[in-house]
Amino acid sequence: GGIITQTPKFLIGQEGQKLTLKCQQNFNHDTMYWYRQDSGKGLRLIYYSITENDLQKGDLSEGYDASREKKSSFSLTVTSAQKNEMAVFLCASSLNTEVFFGKGTRLTVV
Amino acid sequence: QQKVQQSPESLIVPEGGMASLNCTSSDRNVDYFWWYRQHSGKSPKMLMSIFSNGEKEEGRFTVHLNKASLHTSLHIRDSQPSDSALYLCAASASSGSWQLIFGSGTQLTVMP
Numbered sequence: 001g002g003i004i005t006q007t008p009k010f011l012i013g014q015e016g017q018k019l020t021l022k023c024q025q026n027f028n029h030d031t032m033y034w035y036r037q038d039s040g041k042g043l044r045l046i047y048y049s050i051t052e053n054d055l056q057k058g059d060l061s062e063g064y065d066a067s068r069e070k071k072s073s074f075s076l077t078v079t080s081a082q083k084n085e086m087a088v089f090l091c092a093s094s095l096n097t098e099v100f101f102g103k104g105t106r107l108t109v110v
Numbered sequence: 111q112q113k114v115q116q117s118p119e120s121l122i123v124p125e126g127g128m129a130s131l132n133c134t135s136s137d138r139n140v141d142y143f144w145w146y147r148q149h150s151g152k153s154p155k156m157l158m159s160i161f162s163n164g165e166k167e168e169g170r171f172t173v174h175l176n177k178a179s180l181h182t183s184l185h186i187r188d189s190q191p192s193d194s195a196l197y198l199c200a201a202s203a204s205s206g207s208w209q210l211i212f213g214s215g216t217q218l219t220v221m222p
Contacts (some may be wrong), residue, residue, distance in 0.1 A: 034209060041115075042198055042214035043154070056209065090153060092210075097142065097161075099151040099200070099210060 001029035002068040004102035006091050011107045015083040021076045021105045024092030033099070035090040036060055043090060049074055053098070085109040113137045114201050116213035124221050129186040133199030133215045134179070141205075142174060143182045146198040148215075154198055158184070161204075189220045 004025045013019045025032065031050050036041040045058030047066035055066055065077040074091060086109070091102040113168075125128045133143065142161050146154040155200045159181060160166050160175045170184045172185045180201075186193055 043212040103153055
């Protein structure tokens with residue numbers, strides 16, 4: 001079986017800081033996703049990518065950039081962290097009909 | 111307006127009872143639905159998927175899909191305290207770019 005690895009697990013940033021979250025998968029899946037989840041809420045799509053070097057915006061893309069330089073990796077950048085922001089960022093990958101998630105990066109902005 | 115809407119927001123059922131959760135998509139291109147379960151502090155894990163009209167059963171879990179109304183429902187019979195979790199519905203269009211959109215979830219609590 002494969003695995004999705006997200007780094008770091010916890011990220012503390014300062015207001016205005018540019019922060020990068022990384023995701024690696026060894027499923028050899030084509031499609032990868034970044035979601036944001038606020039406490040007890042659903043998942044909101046930030047960016048997704050259907051192949052290497054492809055980027056598609058989700059509904060929540062403003063304030064974020066993404067990069068898919070290799071099929072196995074997908075990174076997300078928070079361009080300017082907002083004070084008191086707290087959320088979990090989940091990376092996922094899929095091959096058509098099943099989606100697998102990483103364990104998430106928990107972001108806190110002080 | 112959210113493209114995938116779930117109801118109710120929260121649900122409390124007694125142990126051994128039936129839990130029924132609903133999900134509707136407002137995007138007419140959608141034809142694939144998934145149900146995910148997320149325990150507190152964990153990542154979502156896929157429970158069931160459904161792509162054809164009708165019903166699909168796996169153990170205590172049954173999923174229905176009505177493609178005409180873009181409505182799916184998840185029913186959990188003989189609910190257990192370990193079923194307490196956030197249940198997320200997701201939808202995608204097979205003809206499109208595989209954008210996977212989630213609803214806001216239903217928080218299920220099963221009382222012992």
